Amino acid sequence: MRERDCLVERLENETTPAERAEALRLSQRRERPRGIVFFAEINLGLAITAIGIALFKAPNHFALGGTSGISIILSTLFPALHVGSFMWIVNAGLVLLGLVFLDRTTMGWTVFSSFALSAYVSAVEWALPLAAPLTGDTMLELIFAVLLPAVGSAIVFNIGASTGGTDILAMILRRHTSLEIGKALMVSDALIVLAAFGLYGPRTGLYCVLGLVCKTLFIDEAIESINQRKVCTVLCRDPRRLVRFIVHGLHRTATLRTETGAFKGQRYEVVVTVLTRREATKLRLFLQDYDREAFLTMVNSSEIVGRGFRGV
Structure with a gap:
């Protein structure tokens, strides 16, 4: 001593x-507080996520859950609107629910993330409109459809923010019910994948199942790698x-x-x-x-x- x-x-x-x-x-x-750095990181994560949705998920109908999965299915049912447009609608509905059932402090950056992600998806669709998948390799497209949103979400989660969307639903369930949130969100993602089976057939449906399984693993690995x-x-x-x-x-x-x-x-x-x-x-x-x-x-x-x- x-x-x-x-x-x-x-x-x-x-x-x-x-x-x-x-x-x-x-x-x-x-x-x-990191201020500008925080704002830059959250936008970087959302932009990477949007690229994965607009260029790889939507053209291949990879409905892997969340608001993007719902929007992909709605865009198929109502082809007059793009996936980005439906993301605006779905996220606006979830934000309204959050403002009703949650206080504004709890919502925090979630409101910004919800609308910013919708804006980025719409911007990518406008800048790079795709009438068909980017490549002819479905497995390659699935990898990027899972990897890019996983990296983007990891960047956002790592700074204590969220990508909005179903995170609002999770916060409402946490506060007002006794449901296990992880299981509830897993069930909702599974229902979206099940809808993909019915709309797009077993081939795309099986790809969605594979992507859903890999999504969680990739996000965890990306967060650990960053930290x-x-x-x-x-x-x-x-x-x-x-x-x-x-x-x-x-x-x-x-x-x-x-x-x-x-x-x-x-x-x-x-x-x-x-x-x-x-x-x-x-x-x-x-x-x-x-x-x-x-x-x-x-x-x-x-x-x-x-x-x-x-x-x-």
């Missing part, structure tokens, strides 16, 4: 006022130099703890830090340069909550 306190004291003494001010500035910047960080644990001969590199070179922080080796019974200062993949690579290269005998372990984690990472 005394050794660790001495190390911390030396680190504090070696830090200049300018360096401490820079560390405080970085910490405050990470804690401030993945490296939890790094380091034993080295000069932890002071390592900590200075982490703080001033990577603009991160670290935790120091004292451990005892099982073989020799020697006490070590262990440095633990959480980094992005790029920062972890820089850390590994730094250790290779100055201490080739350092012991480094990296563990992947997609659930890092706290300052500098995801908000609480």
